[in-house]
Amino acid sequence: MIKLSIFLTLTLLISTSTASVQDFCVADLTGPQTPSGYTCKPPANVTAxxxxxxxxxxxxxxxxxxxxxxxxxxxxxxxxxxxxxxxxxxxxxxxxxxxxxxxxxxxxxxxxxxxxxxxxxxxxxxxxxxxxxxxxxxxxxxxxxxxxxxxxxxxxxxxxxxxxxxxxxxLQITDFALFANNLPSMLIEKTTFLDDAQVKKLKSVLGGTG
Amino acid sequence: MIKLSIFLTLTLLISTSTASVQDFCVADLTGPQTPSGYTCKPPANVTAxxxxxxxxxxxxxxxxxxxxxxxxxxxxxxxxxxxxxxxxxxxxxxxxxxxxxxxxxxxxxxxxxxxxxxxxxxxxxxxxxxxxxxxxxxxxxxxxxxxxxxxxxxxxxxxxxxxxxxxxxxLQITDFALFANNLPSMLIEKTTFLDDAQVKKLKSVLGGTG
Amino acid sequence: MIKLSIFLTLTLLISTSTASVQDFCVADLTGPQTPSGYTCKPPANVTAxxxxxxxxxxxxxxxxxxxxxxxxxxxxxxxxxxxxxxxxxxxxxxxxxxxxxxxxxxxxxxxxxxxxxxxxxxxxxxxxxxxxxxxxxxxxxxxxxxxxxxxxxxxxxxxxxxxxxxxxxxLQITDFALFANNLPSMLIEKTTFLDDAQVKKLKSVLGGTG
Amino acid sequence: MIKLSIFLTLTLLISTSTASVQDFCVADLTGPQTPSGYTCKPPANVTAxxxxxxxxxxxxxxxxxxxxxxxxxxxxxxxxxxxxxxxxxxxxxxxxxxxxxxxxxxxxxxxxxxxxxxxxxxxxxxxxxxxxxxxxxxxxxxxxxxxxxxxxxxxxxxxxxxxxxxxxxxLQITDFALFANNLPSMLIEKTTFLDDAQVKKLKSVLGGTG
Amino acid sequence: MIKLSIFLTLTLLISTSTASVQDFCVADLTGPQTPSGYTCKPPANVTAxxxxxxxxxxxxxxxxxxxxxxxxxxxxxxxxxxxxxxxxxxxxxxxxxxxxxxxxxxxxxxxxxxxxxxxxxxxxxxxxxxxxxxxxxxxxxxxxxxxxxxxxxxxxxxxxxxxxxxxxxxLQITDFALFANNLPSMLIEKTTFLDDAQVKKLKSVLGGTG
Amino acid sequence: MIKLSIFLTLTLLISTSTASVQDFCVADLTGPQTPSGYTCKPPANVTAxxxxxxxxxxxxxxxxxxxxxxxxxxxxxxxxxxxxxxxxxxxxxxxxxxxxxxxxxxxxxxxxxxxxxxxxxxxxxxxxxxxxxxxxxxxxxxxxxxxxxxxxxxxxxxxxxxxxxxxxxxLQITDFALFANNLPSMLIEKTTFLDDAQVKKLKSVLGGTG
Incomplete structure (x- = not known):
């Protein structure tokens, strides 16, 4: 008797909360991102x-x-x-x-x-x-x-x-941000005071162009 | 005359703001959730x-x-x-x-x-x-x-x-979290110091297994 | 024996957490405010x-x-x-x-x-x-x-x-913001399109000046 | 040699970070909005x-x-x-x-x-x-x-x-909120203390009805 | 010459930023807390x-x-x-x-x-x-x-x-929250469905009263 | 009559809100900082x-x-x-x-x-x-x-x-962070791949030591 009625309560509480409860939001990596993160995988598909x-x-x-x-x-x-x-x-x-x-x-x-x-x-x-x-x-x-x-x-x-x-x-590694892309050497030199030879050397090592 | 020109202003202001204004975000319950909540129902479909x-x-x-x-x-x-x-x-x-x-x-x-x-x-x-x-x-x-x-x-x-x-x-009801699912009795007992008989009694009442 | 050692654990846990735990921050209304609210009353002085x-x-x-x-x-x-x-x-x-x-x-x-x-x-x-x-x-x-x-x-x-x-x-009541202070009538009229008589009438009712 | 191995490192770091890095979230205006803003345009499509x-x-x-x-x-x-x-x-x-x-x-x-x-x-x-x-x-x-x-x-x-x-x-312009829509004059008058004539005059200017 | 003028720039930038910069807020444990944390130790006193x-x-x-x-x-x-x-x-x-x-x-x-x-x-x-x-x-x-x-x-x-x-x-340990303080046994029993004997046993172990 | 009673209302509303209203928090630069900013100057002392x-x-x-x-x-x-x-x-x-x-x-x-x-x-x-x-x-x-x-x-x-x-x-200017303080040259070189001569040159220009 007690068991039955608590089941009813439980069912009521759970039936509403199953839909609404979202304690977590496991990322659906296939969906779009938002400023607050990825959209959520449906809770029913979530496992440990x-x-x-x-x-x-x-x-x-x-x-x-x-x-x-x-x-x-x-x-x-x-x-x-x-x-x-x-x-x-x-x-x-x-x-x-x-x-x-x-x-x-x-x-x-x-x-x-x-x-x-x-x-x-x-x-x-x-x-x-x-x-x-x-x-x-x-x-x-x-x-x-x-x-x-x-x-x-x-x-x-x-x-x-x-x-x-x-x-x-x-993660922004300063050297990669400066020397591992196509940021023009002239701009790097003007904004970092580094010598041209130094910039070109590091671009060469890190695969940068320009 | 006055009326006309303010209408123009109004139209300009409104035409841009209609697209951008999002004072609210009525949940589209059929869409995906995000860490900040549901995606929004289109504003044009929103009513009082x-x-x-x-x-x-x-x-x-x-x-x-x-x-x-x-x-x-x-x-x-x-x-x-x-x-x-x-x-x-x-x-x-x-x-x-x-x-x-x-x-x-x-x-x-x-x-x-x-x-x-x-x-x-x-x-x-x-x-x-x-x-x-x-x-x-x-x-x-x-x-x-x-x-x-x-x-x-x-x-x-x-x-x-x-x-x-x-x-x-x-909403996490402690008793339901402990006794209304398949959390093994042994784990419950070890992590709550409750007696085995007590755990089994409440699992029975609340419909838990394991 | 069991009781003793759990007391020890308890003491350790509580002794550190007593200092650090701040689940709440009952306002000290005599202290300064901050952008996040009032400073907190010391937890030891907090009662139900x-x-x-x-x-x-x-x-x-x-x-x-x-x-x-x-x-x-x-x-x-x-x-x-x-x-x-x-x-x-x-x-x-x-x-x-x-x-x-x-x-x-x-x-x-x-x-x-x-x-x-x-x-x-x-x-x-x-x-x-x-x-x-x-x-x-x-x-x-x-x-x-x-x-x-x-x-x-x-x-x-x-x-x-x-x-x-x-x-x-x-809480900003529009009428009080407009008519219950010393905001000059001229400014109100220019920024609300209200007639001068209307502004003065409401200033009179709500105690505004200017 | 040095160049090669740093390339490897770079590749590893970049290969993981390309997928994960989301320093920004350029709005996809065609997608749904969320309480935190629009969903993001795919990073690969983003340009200066x-x-x-x-x-x-x-x-x-x-x-x-x-x-x-x-x-x-x-x-x-x-x-x-x-x-x-x-x-x-x-x-x-x-x-x-x-x-x-x-x-x-x-x-x-x-x-x-x-x-x-x-x-x-x-x-x-x-x-x-x-x-x-x-x-x-x-x-x-x-x-x-x-x-x-x-x-x-x-x-x-x-x-x-x-x-x-x-x-x-x-952006909520008080006059437009009050007089440029179908908010009934009676409600405006009761909630702003404005005279009926004043309300009707401004509704007329701003295109409101009701 | 170059060195001098950059020093000037540096001094200007630093003189304003020294006052304003607060990248961190090392807690002053002797000060009041706020909803956002402790007040900050003066930056000048902060060390590694x-x-x-x-x-x-x-x-x-x-x-x-x-x-x-x-x-x-x-x-x-x-x-x-x-x-x-x-x-x-x-x-x-x-x-x-x-x-x-x-x-x-x-x-x-x-x-x-x-x-x-x-x-x-x-x-x-x-x-x-x-x-x-x-x-x-x-x-x-x-x-x-x-x-x-x-x-x-x-x-x-x-x-x-x-x-x-x-x-x-x-950190709220469920057993300590229930059994290691003066929460009356009657209230615990009514709100957890635990048997009186179980509650009293755990209160005894964990030092609770009431 | 009307004027009187609205004054009463106004007084009631204002009397409570004067104490509680904090739409802003003008910094008291002499007070401590917090993670959410400076403490607030008393509202009564705030001017335009x-x-x-x-x-x-x-x-x-x-x-x-x-x-x-x-x-x-x-x-x-x-x-x-x-x-x-x-x-x-x-x-x-x-x-x-x-x-x-x-x-x-x-x-x-x-x-x-x-x-x-x-x-x-x-x-x-x-x-x-x-x-x-x-x-x-x-x-x-x-x-x-x-x-x-x-x-x-x-x-x-x-x-x-x-x-x-x-x-x-x-505001963190990369060159100043690297070359305008006592960060040891050896650490700079190891963590930026810059040549020793380049580091020393910039330290000299920017007033760094070590």
């Missing part, structure tokens, strides 16, 4: 797998010029966090590895070292420099949009995880 | 009816085990408030009726008693208890996401209206 | 009373020219909802009573009729008119910042409650 | 032209009854600023020109005079009046949703640009 | 140390009844992330350890396993259950405000880091 | 002057190495827009003048050319380049946090106004 990302079990390939790799789990890679206000990335830095000077236009970041150590820091709008060496377990916060970097000065590979205050923080 | 909800003229059926009913006017029931940052629900509690311990994951709430009285309260993250008896006309605020409840300790039916700071506040 | 407002037990005095009264429970009157994203007000309209054309610059509103009936509506940026008669239990939403009004066309006092999507929605 | 608006080279036509014109570059006219939190409009006021009393329901505004001068001001929720004469180069801020106006009291055309804190601020 | 937290080098003490520990780096423990929209916590779970069923009222969470494994999951407002076993390197997202838990079912200590979409996410 | 800024009547001094000047009206210079979600700056560029490559960490920007012309553009996170020449009256939008620049390639001084989607957008 949508909320789990297993791409961090191995680090990225660090056999490259920066001896480092960034593996993002932003909304495009991990649709389950669409609209939920945060994301994460794995950083692998071989000895001597560097994540070059960069910004995230859309998020603040907390970095956590889980293996090895990192020398890292950021520069504020007032051009003040905040640099520290982080050991395993240490975290540092970089306020939104400011230039920052990570260097592995130790003798073994360092691994870190970066958490972001947005599912889509963006 | 879209902004009115008449489903609260009668209370919900309280002949159930909790002797109470919750009737939501969230965005899924009342498309006109999509994107507008608030919603509302009607609560009916027969004598002895209870809205069980629950949270709204996405909103703060103000409750207003319009008939009878309620004993109600919430528990903070610091585990502090804030309980009060509300008479007709009284309001209480429950901060976002915290456990709260309402009990009609009086001799006649109480009616209250709950306002929320989101068009889609969500 | 801070979350309850009893000023709506009686309606406001409607023996005035509009035959109506608005009683707000915004953050300044109800400090407990500071920072929580919503507020509420009680409206009493005697027969023939009117809440004159007005806007809330900082919030959308849902109105709920709990006694009598109301003729109410709003005008959009596209100058479209949305008017409806609401009966007891009906709700209507007015999107943020748009002109709206309420009229009691029935034979007995109507009572309604307005919920807002901000703890500090503001 | 999407971020530029050239419609302000000439002012609007001021040969009308208000001797003024408002030319908006909101998201519907300038799709590139969809989702970016701001917009802009050009104001031209011939001598004696007036932008009538109005509000922007969805944004604060900063006005900048680039030619001539303006007498301008706003009224607060407390009915306080803030009026100033602005010379070329001066700016004034009108807080969100409050009534404000601009008058060119000088002998030559004034030009100003208004910046808004939203890509879709809305 | 303010942006680094070293409290995660060692895990919390897990010799307690839940065989687990939560160590938060929220704004109260790590003032540098005040206002920056994210925070982080370390979780240590000995074999058999459990983080009991809980919610974070103010944030979504991403958990990252860095040692061992976890069985974890959450329940939605629609009472759907999403449970998964996470291995080292795996992440799972729990949408804001929903009940979730973590269990170490493996034979060695597991370590995880939880990232939150707020500097002050809150 | 607080909402007007006259510092743009003349442009900044462009006799410097960049032949350009940026004059901000952010919240620190123009307290009236504290908390209102936007700000503005004046840009003067003599012939050949350059606003070097920079970002605003906290805002999107719309630039408006009011005299002369500008070659300007930005680079996206995907390293795509969007460059255009703007004539008088043209506007361009730079999405939040992305690198952008302005160059006056014409023969006379250009003047532009930049509007921002925040009262405190920040």
């Amino acid at each position: 797998e949508d909320f789990v990302f297993t791409g961090f079990r191995k680090g990225g390939n660090t056999t490259n010029i920066i001896n480092a790799a960034v593996s993002p789990a932003f909304d495009a890679q991990f649709p389950g966090l669409n609209g939920l206000g945060l994301s994460i990335a794995r950083l692998d830095l071989a000895p001597g590895g560097v994540i070059p000077m960069h910004t995230h236009p859309g998020a603040s970041e907390v970095i956590l070292v889980v293996q090895g150590s990192l020398v890292t820091g950021f520069v504020s709008s007032a051009n003040a420099v905040y640099v520290k060496k982080l050991l395993k377990g240490d975290i540092m916060v970089y306020p939104q949009g400011l230039l920052h970097f990570q260097i592995n000065g130790g003798g073994k590979t360092s691994v870190a995880f970066a958490s972001f205050s947005s599912p889509n923080p963006g | 009816e879209d902004f009115v909800f008449t489903g609260f003229r009668k209370g919900g059926n309280t002949t159930n085990i909790i002797n109470a009913a919750v009737s939501p006017a969230f965005d899924a029931q009342f498309p006109g408030l999509n994107g507008l940052g608030l919603s509302i629900a009607r609560l009916d509690l027969a004598p002895g009726g209870v809205i069980p311990m629950h949270t709204h994951p996405g909103a703060s709430e103000v409750i207003l008693v319009v008939q009878g009285s309620l004993v109600t309260g919430f528990v903070s993250s610091a585990n502090a208890v804030y309980v009060k008896k509300l008479l007709k006309g009284d309001i209480m605020v429950y901060p976002q996401g915290l456990l709260h409840f309402q009990i009609n300790g009086g001799g006649k039916t109480s009616v209250a209206f709950a306002s929320f700071s989101s068009p889609n506040p969500g | 009373e801070d979350f309850v407002f009893t000023g709506f037990r009686k309606g406001g005095n409607t023996t005035n020219i509009i035959n109506a009264a608005v009683s707000p429970a915004f953050d300044a009157q109800f400090p407990g909802l500071n920072g929580l994203g919503l507020s509420i007000a009680r409206l009493d309209l005697a027969p023939g009573g009117v809440i004159p054309m007005h806007t809330h610059p900082g919030a959308s509103e849902v109105i709920l009729v709990v006694q009598g009936s109301l003729v109410t509506g709003f005008v959009s940026s596209a100058n479209a008119v949305y008017v409806k008669k609401l009966l007891k239990g009906d709700i209507m939403v007015y999107p943020q910042g748009l002109l709206h009004f309420q009229i009691n066309g029935g034979g007995k006092t109507s009572v309604a409650f307005a919920s807002f999507s901000s703890p500090n929605p503001g | 032209e999407d971020f530029v608006f050239t419609g302000f080279r000439k002012g609007g036509n001021t040969t009308n009854i208000i001797n003024a014109a408002v030319s908006p570059a909101f998201d519907a006219q300038f799709p590139g600023l969809n989702g970016l939190g701001l917009s802009i409009a050009r104001l031209d006021l011939a001598p004696g020109g007036v932008i009538p009393m109005h509000t922007h329901p969805g944004a604060s505004e900063v006005i900048l005079v680039v030619q001539g001068s303006l007498v301008t001001g706003f009224v607060s929720s407390a009915n306080a009046v803030y009026v100033k004469k602005l010379l070329k180069g001066d700016i004034m801020v009108y807080p969100q949703g409050l009534l404000h106006f601009q008058i060119n009291g000088g002998g030559k055309t004034s030009v100003a640009f208004a910046s808004f804190s939203s890509p879709n601020p809305g | 140390e303010d942006f680094v937290f070293t409290g995660f080098r060692k895990g919390g003490n897990t010799t307690n009844i839940i065989n687990a520990a939560v160590s938060p780096a929220f704004d109260a423990q790590f003032p540098g992330l005040n206002g920056l929209g994210l925070s982080i916590a370390r979780l240590d779970l000995a074999p058999g350890g459990v983080i009991p069923m809980h919610t974070h009222p103010g944030a979504s969470e991403v958990i990252l396993v860095v040692q061992g494994s976890l069985v974890t999951g959450f329940v939605s407002s629609a009472n759907a259950v999403y449970v998964k076993k996470l291995l080292k390197g795996d992440i799972m997202v729990y949408p804001q405000g929903l009940l979730h838990f973590q269990i170490n079912g493996g034979g060695k200590t597991s370590v995880a880091f939880a990232s939150f979409s707020s500097p002050n996410p809150g | 002057e607080d909402f007007v800024f006259t510092g743009f009547r003349k442009g900044g001094n462009t006799t410097n190495i960049i032949n350009a000047a940026v004059s901000p009206a952010f919240d620190a210079q123009f307290p009236g827009l504290n908390g209102l979600g936007l700000s503005i700056a004046r840009l003067d560029l003599a012939p050949g003048g350059v606003i070097p490559m920079h970002t605003h960490p906290g805002a999107s920007e719309v630039i408006l050319v009011v005299q002369g012309s500008l070659v300007t553009g930005f680079v996206s996170s995907a390293n795509a380049v969007y460059v255009k020449k703007l004539l008088k009256g043209d506007i361009m939008v730079y999405p939040q946090g992305l690198l952008h620049f302005q160059i006056n390639g014409g023969g006379k001084t250009s003047v532009a106004f930049a509007s921002f989607s925040s009262p405190n957008p920040g």
